[in-house]
Every structure is written in structure tokens, then in C-alpha cells.
Amino acid sequence: MTDASPWQVDQLDLEAYLSRVGATAAPPSRPALDALHEAHVRAFTFDNIDVLLDAHPGVALDAVQAKFVGRGRGGYCYEHAVLLAAALERLGYDVERRLGRVGGQARTHCVVLVTLDGERVLADPGFGMSVLRPIPLVDGAEDDYGGWRYQLREVPLGAGRGWTLQRWRDDHWELMHTHDELPVQPLDLTVGHHYTSTYPPIHFRNMLMVTRHLDGRHVAVTHETVTVRRPGEPTQHRALRDGELSDLLDELAVPLTTDEREALLDRVSRLPASR
Numbered sequence: 001m002t003d004a005s006p007w008q009v010d011q012l013d014l015e016a017y018l019s020r021v022g023a024t025a026a027p028p029s030r031p032a033l034d035a036l037h038e039a040h041v042r043a044f045t046f047d048n049i050d051v052l053l054d055a056h057p058g059v060a061l062d063a064v065q066a067k068f069v070g071r072g073r074g075g076y077c078y079e080h081a082v083l084l085a086a087a088l089e090r091l092g093y094d095v096e097r098r099l100g101r102v103g104g105q106a107r108t109h110c111v112v113l114v115t116l117d118g119e120r121v122l123a124d125p126g127f128g129m130s131v132l133r134p135i136p137l138v139d140g141a142e143d144d145y146g147g148w149r150y151q152l153r154e155v156p157l158g159a160g161r162g163w164t165l166q167r168w169r170d171d172h173w174e175l176m177h178t179h180d181e182l183p184v185q186p187l188d189l190t191v192g193h194h195y196t197s198t199y200p201p202i203h204f205r206n207m208l209m210v211t212r213h214l215d216g217r218h219v220a221v222t223h224e225t226v227t228v229r230r231p232g233e234p235t236q237h238r239a240l241r242d243g244e245l246s247d248l249l250d251e252l253a254v255p256l257t258t259d260e261r262e263a264l265l266d267r268v269s270r271l272p273a274s275r
Contacts, residue, residue, distance in 0.1 A: 006186050007097075009086040011061050013069065017087050020069045028092045028116060034133040036091075037123055040084050041130045045074030045254055047210040051197045052267050053260065059193045060186070061086055072255045074212075076196070076204070078189045080126025081110040088114060088123075099188060100162070100179025108192045109177045110184075113137065122152060124165065127176060128211050129218055129229070137163060147231020148218075170235075208245075208268050212252045221248050223268045 018025060021043040026032040050056040050067075057063040059078040067073045068083055085095050094115040099107040112123040114134060121134035131150055135143045139154035149168035154161055155178065162180045166173040196204050208223040220227040221240070226248065228236040240248075245268060249256065256264065 005089070007082075007086060007089070008061055009089045012065060012083075012086045012090055014087060014090045017065070017069050017083070020072065025091060030116060030119075030121075032091075033088070033093065033114060033116060033121070033123075036087070037084070037125060037134055038132045040080070040087075040125050041132055042213050044068055044072075044080065045210055045212045045252055046076060046080070046126060046128050046130065047074050047254070048076055048204045048208070049073075049210065049254070049256075049260075049264060050075065051204045052208060052271075053263055055260075056193075056197050059189050072253075074210075074254070075126075077108075077110045077126030078193050078196075080130075081112050082189065084123060084125045085112045088112070097184040097189075098179045098181065099184055099192070100177045102177045103175075106192070106195065107180070108196050109179065110189060110192075111177075111179050122163070122165065122179075128209060128220060129167065129176075130213070131165075132213065135165075206272055207274075208264075208271065210249070210252055210254060214252075219248075219252060221245070221252065223271045224274060 014025070021039040023036050023039040057067060059082055061082055064079045064083050067075065068079065081097060085097055088095050096113040098111050098113055100109045100111060101107055102109050110126065114121050114123055120137040122137050123134040124131050132145055132148060133143070135141055135150055135152055137152060140151070142149065142151045151166045151173060153164045153166065155164055157180050160181055162178050164178045165176045167176055196202055208221065211218065211220040216230060218229045224240055226238055226240055245265060246261065249261065
């Protein structure tokens with residue numbers, strides 16, 4: 001395969017990726033896309049561990065592939081989006097990468113837009129509480145899958161337009177992020193990653209985040225709290241107990257080396273308390 005794109009998707013070992021997430025190669029279709037998106041989200045954690053350890057290998061495809069496919073590790077949005085987008089392109093999908101904002105932050109969230117049979121859908125594999133399957137990019141589109149409910153809305157954004165992704169929480173829609181339609185190049189992700197992994201006040205450097213979709217629940221762990229969400233049930237939120245983090249890393253199947261685990265536990269012990 002000759003790669004004419006700057007994303008170097010020919011570097012992806014597609015067979016190894018599909019094996020890691022437990023999926024099979026199939027021609028582009030909506031059911032196949034949904035299945036692969038969910039397999040990816042369930043296979044990898046969303047986490048900032050390497051940022052905290054000052055050991056992040058970067059967000060280029062070769063580095064992400066070695067970390068995710070080779071080791072079964074997870075990471076944050078740039079990594080998830082780079083990897084899933086490459087796999088989708090290799091499988092024949094029409095793919096775009098886009099950037100967005102979470103709250104008042106810079107354009108540091110990365111999503112993947114897929115055009116299939118004339119329909120555009122939003123894939124978002126690398127958010128703290130990621131959608132399990134893509135959502136049609138249509139104003140007012142809603143998706144309720146397994147009890148997890150989301151909505152997309154079109155919004156004016158400067159001279160153009162943007163799209164907000166919201167989730168249903170506690171009887172109201174809660175904004176997750178807003179992405180725009182500007183073109184994205186690999187360097188944009190490199191620059192964004194440099195900011196999110198090195199800027200001293202950024203939350204990725206001042207708190208632990210490890211999340212995963214498990215059967216029937218979503219678990220989020222910080223250096224201070226444990227949050228468990230189940231569809232249709234009240235959110236369970238409590239303080240992290242002393243000495244509990246190591247067991248939670250096992251529960252969430254985070255494949256760390258002994259040195260990495262020890263370094264992480266030490267780093268977490270020195271993180272600032274929430275204000």
C-alpha cells in the first residue's frame with residue numbers, strides 16, 4: 001500500500017491492531033464501524049499516566065502503535081484518534097481528524113469524522129467517558145446505546161460552524177466538548193500534545209485520570225476519587241482509599257511494568273489536592 005497521506009497509515013500493523021481489540025477485518029459498513037469503535041473503546045483505557053511520568057512517547061502513529069497495540073496500554077485523545085483513524089483508513093473508510101475544545105480549554109481534543117454512504121458520523125474514542133459507537137453528525141441527533149445517552153447539536157462558531165457533543169446526566173444534557181470543521185494536520189496534534197503534556201498548570205499534569213468501560217459500568221479513577229456510573233442508576237462517587245490505587249489499576253487492566261507502577265504510585269502520592 002502506498003500512503004499519500006501525511007498520517008502515514010501504512011505504518012499500522014492492521015492485523016495486530018484488530019487482534020489486540022478483538023475485531024475482524026470487514027468491508028466498510030455502519031455495523032462494522034460500530035463494532036470496531038466499541039471494540040477499540042473497550043480495549044484501551046483513557047489515561048494520562050505517561051504524561052504524569054514525563055515518559056510520553058508522542059502521538060505519532062508509530063509511537064501510539066507500539067504503546068497501544070504492542071503493549072495494550074491506553075492514553076488520551078490524540079493517541080486514540082490517531083490509532084482508530086489509521087485503522088479505519090486502512091479498512092477503506094473516508095476519514096477526517098478534527099480538533100475541539102473541552103470547556104474553555106484550547107483546541108486540544110481530537111475526534112474522528114467518518115463519511116459512509118453519504119452519511120457523516122462522529123467517532124470519539126478518546127474522551128474520559130467515550131461514546132461506545134459513532135453518532136450521526138446531524139443537528140439534534142441522539143443515540144441511546146446500552147443506556148448511555150448522547151446528543152449532537154450544530155452551533156455557530158466564528159464565521160463557520162461547530163458541533164457540541166452532550167451526554168444525558170442527572171436529568172439534563174451536560175456538554176462534553178465542541179469541535180470545529182477546520183482541517184487538521186499531524187503537526188497540529190504534535191503541538192497540542194506538547195501543550196497538554198508539558199504546560200505546568202494543565203490538569204493532565206496535576207491529577208491522575210484512568211477510565212474504562214467495563215461490563216455494565218464505566219469506572220473513572222483519579223488520585224483522589226473513584227467514580228462508577230451505570231446506565232439509569234445514580235452515580236457512585238467516593239474518595240480513593242489509602243493503598244487502593246494499585247488494586248484499581250489491576251481491575252482496570254492497566255499493563256504497567258513494575259518500575260512504571262512504582263513510579264506512578266510515587267508520583268500520585270505527590271500530586272496536589274483539589275482546590
